[in-house]
Amino acid sequence: DVGVATPGGGFFTTSFHTVTVGPQTAITARDTIRANVQFQHIGFETGAEDTTFTVFGGNVGWRRQIKANLIANGNIGLLRFDPGGTIAYSYDASLQWTVENTTTIASYSRGVFPSFFIAAVPLLSQTFAVAVNHKLSQNWTLSGGVNYAQNESIPAGIIAFNSYGGSATATYLITRTFTAKFEYTYNQFDTSFGEQSYSFDRNVVSISLSKQFQ
Numbered sequence: 001d002v003g004v005a006t007p008g009g010g011f012f013t014t015s016f017h018t019v020t021v022g023p024q025t026a027i028t029a030r031d032t033i034r035a036n037v038q039f040q041h042i043g044f045e046t047g048a049e050d051t052t053f054t055v056f057g058g059n060v061g062w063r064r065q066i067k068a069n070l071i072a073n074g075n076i077g078l079l080r081f082d083p084g085g086t087i088a089y090s091y092d093a094s095l096q097w098t099v100e101n102t103t104t105i106a107s108y109s110r111g112v113f114p115s116f117f118i119a120a121v122p123l124l125s126q127t128f129a130v131a132v133n134h135k136l137s138q139n140w141t142l143s144g145g146v147n148y149a150q151n152e153s154i155p156a157g158i159i160a161f162n163s164y165g166g167s168a169t170a171t172y173l174i175t176r177t178f179t180a181k182f183e184y185t186y187n188q189f190d191t192s193f194g195e196q197s198y199s200f201d202r203n204v205v206s207i208s209l210s211k212q213f214q
Contacts, residue, residue, distance in 0.1 A: 013043075013044070013045045014042070014043065014044050014045075015042070015043040015045075016040065016041075016042050017040065017041045017042075018038065018039070018040045019038065019039045019040075020036050020037070020038045021036065021037055022034060022035045022036035022037055022058075023035060030064060030065040030066075031062065031063070031064050031065075032062070032063040033060070033061065033062050033063075034060070034061045034062075034063075035058065035059070035060045035061075036058060036059055036060075036061075036077075037057075037058045038055070038056070038057055038058065038059075039054070039055070039056050040053075040054065040055040040056075041053075041054050042054070042055070042114050044114075053081065053082065053083070053114040053122075054081075054082045055079055055080070055081050055082075055112070055114075056079070056080050056082075057077055057078050057079035057080060057090070058077050058078065059075045059076060059077025059078075059090065059091075060075070060076060060077065061073070061074060061075035061076075062074050062075075069097060069098040069099060070095070070096070070097050070098075071095070071096040072093075072094070072095055072096075073092075073093065073094045073095075073096070074091070074092070074093045074094075075090075075091060075092050075093075076089070076090070076091040077089065077090050077091070078090070079111070079112050081112050081114075081122045081154075084122065084154075086112070086122050086154050088112045088122075088124060088154065089110075090109075090110055090111040090112065091109070091110050092107065092108065092109035092110070092111075093107065093108055093109075094106065094107035094108075095107075101134055101135040101136075102132065102133070102134045102135075103132070103133045103134075104130070104131070104132050104133075105129075105130070105131045105132075106129070106130050107127075107128075107129050107130075107131075108126070108127070108128050108129075109125075109126070109127050110124070110125070110126045110127075111124075111125055112124055112125070112154070113125055115153065115159060121153040121154060121155075121158050121159065122153065122154040123151050123152065123153060123154070123159075124151070124152050124153075124154055125149055125150070125151045126149065126150045126151075127147060127148070127149040128147065128148045128149075129145060129146070129147040129148075130145060130146055130147075131143065131144070131145035132144055132145065138173070139172055139173045139174075140170065140171070140172055140173075141170075141171040141173075142168075142169070142170055142171075143168075143169045143171070144166065144167060144168040144169065145166060145167055146164070146165070146166040147163075147164065147165060147166070148162070148163070148164040149162065149163045149164070150162055151163070158193075158194075159191070159192070159193050160191070160192050161189055161190060161191035161192065162189075162190045163187055163188065163189045163190070164187070164188055165185065165186050165187035165188060166185075166186055167183060167184065167185040167186070168183070168184050169181060169182065169183040169184075170182045170183075177211060177212040177213070177214065178209070178210075178211050178212075179209070179210045179211075180207070180208070180209050181206075181207070181208045181209075181210070182206075182207055183204075183205070183206045183207075183208075184203075184204070184205050185202075185203070185204045185206075186201065186202070186203055186204075187201060187202045188200075188201045189201070189202075
C-alpha cells in the first residue's frame, strides 16, 4: 500500500486517469511474456490549490508456471514523472503458491508515486507484502495479509516515511451473485518532514454487500 502520512486536513478530491496498452504472448506451455506502455494523469484538488502529475513509461514482464501449484511473476520498466522530468526504474516480483484450498502470495515492488500531502513531490516507494487466501467452505473465504513500505521523496530529504500494517477479510457468498464482505485493516505511519517527525495509526472496519447482474 502506498500513501502519504498526514496529520489531517480538509476535504480534497483526487482523480486518476490511466491508459495501458501492450501485447502478451505465451512462448512455451509454462512461460508468458508481456510488454506495456502506460500513461497516467493524476490530479489533486482542494479549495485553495490544484496539483497535477503525469507519469509516462513502459515495462516488460515474464510469468513462469514453475509447477502446477507454483507461479512466479516479474516486471521491470522505466518511468518519467512530471513536473520535474524525474526518470526512475520500477520493478516488481511475486511468488504464488497454492496448496489445496489455500493460496499464498509473497511480493516485492519498487515504483514512483505522487505525494499530495505536505509536499508535492514524487515518492520512491518500496513495498514488501504477504497475502493468504483460504477457501473455508463453498460459501466462506478467509483472507489476510501484512505489508511494509519504505517511501522517500525525489529528491531525497524532503519527506520520508515508513508504513506497515495488515488486514483480515471474511467473504460470504449468500447466493451465486450476492456477496457479503467483512474487513478490518490496520496501518501505522512513521513520518519525517525536514526536522519534524510524527507517527499515527489508522484502524478501518468495513462491511460491504455486492451484487452481480448477469
